[in-house]
Amino acid sequence: MAGRRTVSTTFTPAVHRRVGTLLAGVDAELARRYPGDPGTRQPVHTVYVPADAFGAGTVRAWGEEALAALDEHAPTAAAFAAVLGLPDALAGPVYERVRAKLEREPVEDLRVDFEDGYGVRPDAEEDADAARVAALLAAPGEEKQAPAGVGVRVKCLEAAVRDRGIRTLDIVLTGLLAAGGLPPGFVLTLPKVTYRQQVTALVRLLEEFERAHGAAAGRIGFEIQIETTQAILGADGRATVARLVEAGEGRVTGLHYGTFDYSAACGIDAAHQAPDHPVADHAKAVMQVAAAGTGVRLSDGSTNVLPVGGTEQVHDAWRLHHRLVRRSLARGYHQGWDMHPAHLPTRYAAVYAFHREGLERAAARLRAYVARSAAGNVMDEPATARALAxxxxxxxxxxxxxxxxxxxLTGLGRDDLSRLAGRG
Known part of the structure; x- marks a missing residue:
């Protein structure tokens, strides 16, 4: 071709092939261990409801209680913004979207709890609750308000409660299959993990269950709760979170930080146990690095300060919760636990304000990246473009x-954003 420059090279095609052969194992290992984002929606929170309190109307009741709290303690956009310190430009849009969310989808992710929130009960009682929960989860829900994700948390695999936890797991899973199959977005939560062998044991149990029922291998995934010190640092001084994920053999979907168990294990006094304590930040930083690129998602813990009582008390709890959620979002934790219906208004307010206040700037930077130009004084790289998308x-x-x-704002559709984000 006219004008094409000829360049000189040294490496032959055989050299390229030898390097490819040398690194083939590494390529396969990278693809296996670090598949990237799963490309699905991540809920902004998980709500835990004790098994004995869970019923067909639980999600609707949470939404109604959350709206009632707004009506009583912040009946207007201006009042709500004043409590949380939202700028005037965001007050109306955030308040309107929060109310609409509470009416449409008050809970994004639900766990029915057979562990700490449920406690130790007679076997016959827990058997009955497990069977009832399976029937409820399998029944067609309130379609308009059904959570995108549902699941159960059973007791841990420590010796004292192991058999009880396995039996409850068996009753729930067997009941779900008998009623037609696992609900979409179904996931298990494994609490109080200390050793990777406990994760392996759950994998073997799930394999056995899938074989017995002819279910697709690997269909049932689970989250690991990080609430023991051994889950962060092993007895040999090595970081252990990555080992727990590896022991899951591809089934681990998330790592959930347990604020109070972990803080107590570190010797933190009850008055200072919180998601923003330094020991919490350390644990979550280790979790974050261990999960990076694996497709395993992170969830922060909860606050135990409930927005109940008089208006002043509710406002104080709302400000605390809003600040903690904002803090988590800024640190890359896009999911957390909520313990009470009145936490929902501030959960969504924090999330919505976080995304809306940076919308125009993020859109401008991504539009500039696609156009191969700078947005003001910022020239973004592919990794930042992925984060923006x-x-x-x-x-x-x-x-x-x-x-x-x-x-x-961007000139891009959802498919374009997904491609830039590396989803799917």
Whole structure:
């Protein structure tokens, strides 16, 4: 071709092939261990409901209680913004979206709890609750308000409660299959993990169950709760979270930080046990690095300060919860636990404000990246473009933003954003 420059090289095709052969094992290992984002929606929170308190109307009741709390303690956008310190420009949009969310989908992710929130009960009682929960989870839900994700937390695999936990797991799973199959988004939660062998034991149990029922291998995934010190640092001085994920053999979907168990294990006094304590930050930083690139998602813990009582008390609890959720979001934790219906308004307010206040800037930077130009004094690289696209997708997933406004600001549709984010 006219004008094409000829360049000189030294490496022959055979050299390229030898290097490829040398690194074939590494390529396969990288693909296996670090598959990247699973490309699905991540809930902004998980709600834990004790098994004995769970019923067909639980999700609806949470939404109604959350709306009642707003009506009583912050009946207008201005009042709610004043409590949380939201800027005037965000007050109306955030308040309207929070109320709409509480009416449409008050709970994004639900766990029916047979562990700490349920306690130790007579076997016959727990058997009955497990069978009832399976029937409820299998029944067609309130479609308009059904959570995107559901699951159960059973007792841990320590010797004292192991058999009880396995039996409850068996009753729930068997009941679900008998009623037609596992619900979409179904996941288990394994608490108080200290050794990787406990994770392996759950994998073997699930394999046995799947074989017995002819279910697809690997269909049942689970989250690991990080609430023991041994889950962060082993007796040999090595970091252990990555080993727990590896022991899951591809079934681990998430790592959930347990605020109070972990803080207590570190000797933190009850008055200072909180998601923003330094020991919590250390544990979550280790979790974050261990999970990076694996497709395993992170969830922060909860606050035990409930928004109940008089208006002043509720406002104080709302400010605390809002601050903690904002703090988690800024640190890359896009999911957390909520313990009470009145936590839902501030959960969604924090998430929505976080995504809306940075919307125009994030959109401008991504639009500039696609156009191969700088956004002001910032020239972004592919990794940052992935983060920007992921940020915009998270806002769309939870309802903080709408497809039309994101497309108008970026010139990109959802498929374009997913491609830039490396989803799927």
């Amino acid at each position: 992921t940020h915009l997708l998270r806002g769309l997933d939870c309802g903080a933003t709408d497809p039309g406004e994101v497309t108008a």
